[in-house]
Amino acid sequence: MTSSNDPIIRFKNVVKRYPGASTPALDVPEFTINRGEFFSILGPSGSGKTTALRLIAGFEQADGGQIFVGDQDVTDVPPYRRDINTVFQSYALFPHMSLRANVAYPLKMAGVDKASIQKRVNEALEMVAMEKMADRFPHQVSGGQRQRVALARAFVGRPKVLLLDEPLSALDLNLRQQMQHVLVDLQRKIGITFVYVTHDQGEALSMSNRVAVVSGGRIQQLDTPNAIYYEPNSRFVAQFIGKSNLVQAHVSGAGAGGPVATVCGEKFALPGVRQTGPVNLAVRFESLAVTKPDEPAPHQVRLMGKVSDVLFLGHTCEVKVKCQDQEFIAFAPARRDAMLAHGQDVCVSFNPDDCAVFND
C-alpha cells in the first residue's frame, strides 16, 4: 500500500462555477493523484466530488486553472482525446448494443484491428466474470452484471486513469462488498490509477491508498485512510468519517504540565493543544469504554453516568450514557449474559490520545 510520488493527475488553481450559484462548485488550489494509486474522493452529495471527476474526464470545463495528465495540460482537451475512462454511476451502457459490443466500443473507436478487439474483449469480460453473457443486451442482465460490464468497457482500452463515479451505489449490500474486492483485485492486476468518487466512507476507507474528503467544493483533508480516520483535522471530517462523539470541554493552559482539559468536572492533561477556553473534542464511539462501577475502567479519563439507551447491533452494542449534561455514545462488546440495562450506573472512560481537538 505505498504510493510513489509520480503524479498522474494534477489540479492547479482549478475553479468551477455553475451558472446561478453563488459559491464555486469546486475550488482546488493544488492537488495531485499519483500513478498506480487507488485514490478516493469522499464527500456528501453536493460537495463537488462529482464535479472534480467530470473535470478530470473532460465532460466539464474549468472556469479557471489547469488540469494536467502526466505532463500534458488537458484543460482544453475534449474527453475523447483524453486517455482516461469513466465508469458511470448510471453505467451508461449503450442499450442497442450487446454487452460484447459495449466492451468493444472503445477499442473500435481507437481503430484496433478486429482480431485484437475480440481477444481483448474476451479477456476483459473474463476478468469481470461476464464472458458467458457476452451476447446479451444490457436490459437482459441484472444491475450488478451491468456494473461489471461498465467496468470492463472502461478498462479494456487500458487508459492511464480509470474514473469511477459511485459505481456501487445502486447495488445491494452483499453485491457491494463483493464488488469492492473485485475492484481492489482488478486495480492490482491491471495497475491502472483508480479515482473513485463516493459518499460512502466505508468504501473509501477500505479500498483506497489515499482519500480526499471534500465539502463545499473544497478539499477538507487529503491523507491515508488511517490518518483520516484517527487524525481528522476538522469537525466536519470527524463527523463525516466514522461515528464520533462531540464532547464539550474547557481548556486552561495554566498548569505546569501543559494544557489541561475539563470534561464534566473531570480534569486531564491534553498535550499539544494550543488554544484555551471552550473547545470541541471528537472521540470515536469505539474509543470509549463503558464499564460497571465495580469493574476496573480501562482508560485514563473516567466519568460516571447512567445508561439512557442500548441498541443491540449483533456483534456490539451501542450504549448511550448520560454524564451530567453531556451524552456519550460508546460501542460495548455484546455479552449475552451481562447486558447493560437502561438506568444502570456505569463508568465511561477514554484516553486523551484518542481525542481530536477543534475549536470550530
Add this chain to the structure above:
Amino acid sequence: MTDMATSFDAGASAKARPARRFSKLLPQLPLFVWLAILVVLPNALLIGTSFLKAAGGSVVFQPTLENFSRAYQSSGVWYLLARTIATAAASTVIAAAIAYPMAYYAARVLRRGQFIAVLLVVIPLWISLLMRVFAWRVILGEKGVLNSFLMSTGLISEPSSAFLYNPFAVFLTFVYVSIPFIFIAVYSAIERIPHSLVEAANDCGANGFRAFSTVIWPLSKPGMAIGLALAFLMAVGDYITPSMVGGLNGTMLGMVIASQFGIAGNWPYGAALALILLAAVTVILLVLFKATQVPGILVGEGGGGAPAPKQAKTSRERLMRTGGFVLFLLPYLFLYAPLMIITIFSFNAATVQVFPVSGFTLQWYQDVLNNGALLTALNRSLYVGLCVLLISIVAGTGFAILFAYGKVAGAHWLERLLTLPVAIPGVVLGITLVLAFQLLSIPVGIPRVVLGHATFVMPVVMLTVLGRLRRLDPALVEASLDLGGTYGRTIWNVILPLVRGAIIGGALLGFTLSVDEVVVSLFLTGTQPTLPVWVWNQMRFGFTPSVNAIFVCIGVFSVALTLIARHFLEPKGTEAR
C-alpha cells in the same frame, strides 16, 4: 402516437402485476364491441366489396375477381400507384432530411427555449391543412409570391407557370406538411436519450460525429420511423393536396379511388384499388420498421438533458455556432411562409389572392360574424371535436387501463388492431367507414363524422395514456389496493390523477386532428359540412378572404390557449434546464 415506448414494451402488458378482478371479461366487452364495429367490420366490408360486381352505379352481390384483373391490366393504375408512392416516399425522406437536424438541434444543442422551438413547429398544424395548401397555391401561382420575387431579382422576365399544377408542387406541399410530424417524432426520441450515453461514447474515444453515428442515430431511428410512417401515410392517402396543386400531371391514386365512390360510382372497383394501395403501403411500412429496428431497450428514466454548457473559445467556434443557429432557423421560414400569406390576405382589401396587395382592411374579420354558413360550419366542427374527445377520452383511457392492468388475452394484438385506423391511408379509411356506416344505417352527417373521427382519435389518446401507465410504478396500484381502495376507487383516486397529463396531451392532439380532418370527413359529412369541408367547397366554388380571417383567429386562439394551459399545468422551473 409519438410514443416509441409503446412499441418497445408492448409485451410488458402480459407481465403487469396487479388486479386480479380486472381480468373478468365484462369490462372487456366495450373493447370487443369497438373492435368489431369500428375496425373489423369496415375492413372486412372493404375486402368483401372488392370482390363484388358493379352495375349501373350500384353494387351487385355476385362474387368476381373482375375488379382486380381490371386494375392489374390497367397500366394507368400501376403508373399512378408508382407515382403516388414515389412522390410520398421522396417528400417524406426530404422532410426527414430537414426535420431531423432541426429536431436534433432543438433537443441537444439549444440550451434554452426548447419549448418555444417545438411550439413553433407545432403551430402550423393548427392552421387548417387545406388553408396551408391553398396558401402554397398563392405562393407558387403565376401571380404568386415566388414569381414576383424572381421577376424583381431579374432572374426571370416572364411569370413562370412551372411552379404550380405539377408533381413538383405536390411534392413540395407534402414536404411542407410532413416536417412537423417527423420533427415531433424525432425530437421526442432524441430528447429521451440520456446524455450520459453520449458522454460514455466520448469517454470511450468517440468524437462528436462518431458519438452521433453510433449512439444518437441508432437510438433515434425507431422514433424517426414513426414520424416517417405518419408522414408517408398522410401523403399516400391524400387526394386533396394533389387536386389543389397537382393539376393534371399531379394526379395521385387517392384521387382515382375517391372518384370511384363519387362521380365514377364504382364502389367495388374503388375498394379493389384501395386494397391495392393498402397492400403496397403495408409492405413499405413493414420494410421501413424492419430497417429501423434496433435491438435492446432503453432502461431507466434518466432523461436527456442538454449537454454541459461550453463556452465558444475561438472566433471560429463562435462563427460555427452562429451559423448552426441560422441554419436551424431556416426551416421555420419555410414553415411560416404559408401562414404569413394567410395573415396578409386576411387584411388585404381585394377578394382575389394575388400580389401585389391592394390595401388594408378589417372587412373580412367583420364578415366572419355575418357569414352564417361559416359560423355554422365552425360550430359544427367544434361540436364534432368535443363529441369525439368525450368518446375518445372515455374509451381510450378505459382501454389503456384494461391493457395495462387487465390481463387481456392477446393484448398485444388487440392493441395493434385498435390502432389500425391510424395506420390506414385517409382515403382508404374513409371508404371503409362509409361501407360500414351504410350497412349499420348510421345517419349521414354528424353521427358518422363523430364515429369516424373517433376511430383514429381514440388510439391517439389510448397510446399516450398507455405509455404513461407503463412507466408507472406498479406498486402504486398495489399500494392503493393494500390500503383498502376498491378497484373503482383505485382507478379514480390513484390511476386517473397520475395519467391526467397524458389524457390532456392526447386529447389536445386528438382534438386538433378531428377539427382539421378533411380527407375522411368528405366521405361522411353529407350536407352537414364541418369547417374544413366547408372551406374545401369554398375553394372550389367562390372563395372569400373571410376564411383567411377565421383561420388567423383560430391560430391566435390556439397559441394563447396552449400558453395558458402550459402556465397552469406545468410545474414551475422545468423550462430552464
